[in-house]
Amino acid sequence: MTTGPGGATSGSTGPQQTRPAAASKPVRWAADAVATMREGARLRLDYSEQSLWRVDRVIDGIRRERPPYAAVETALRDLGAYAGEVIVRRTGGEWWATGGDHWVRTPDGRLWDPIDEARRCFAGDGSLRLLCRDASGAGHP
Structure with missing residues (x-):
């Protein structure tokens, strides 16, 4: 079994199954965000890093x-799952899941929590x- 943060297992039987099992929910949640923003806010999200500017502004508007x-x-x-999927696609990372929590693991081994970051954005302390940018190493040679 593959272990995630804190030594907890990902619930898969082998490394090949980690990505599909861990990714199924956040990928669906990301698609829900794309559909909701397109239909409700008439905002097009295309899984680009630039689209996260719009997502930050949407969350800021909700907070206000x-x-x-x-x-x-x-x-x-x-x-948050949408942002995580942007990171996965940009970096070649993968989703990890443990105990109902979902993280993105980038190829350098770091873990990122975009869903919690969306909550911090709502609290006025996140982006x-x-x-x-940090997860993809932008600005680093």
Whole structure:
């Protein structure tokens, strides 16, 4: 079995199964975010790093409206998963899952938590665009 953070198993029977099993939910959540933004906000998300500027602005707009967290929890999860999928596609990383939590593991072995970063954005202390930049090593030779 493959182990994730804290030595917990990913629930797969081998390394080849880690990506599909761990990725199934966040990939679906990311697709939900794309569909919701296209239909509800008329915003096109194309899995590019640049699209995360728009996602950060969307979350900032939601925060300024001051809805209860419970009312936006699913949307934040979906937007975080979208950012994670941008990181996966940009870096060649993969999704990891343990105990219901989902992270992105980049090829350099670092773990990133884009879903939690979306929550921090909602709290006024985060940026999915900057997380992606850091995870992809932009600006590093």
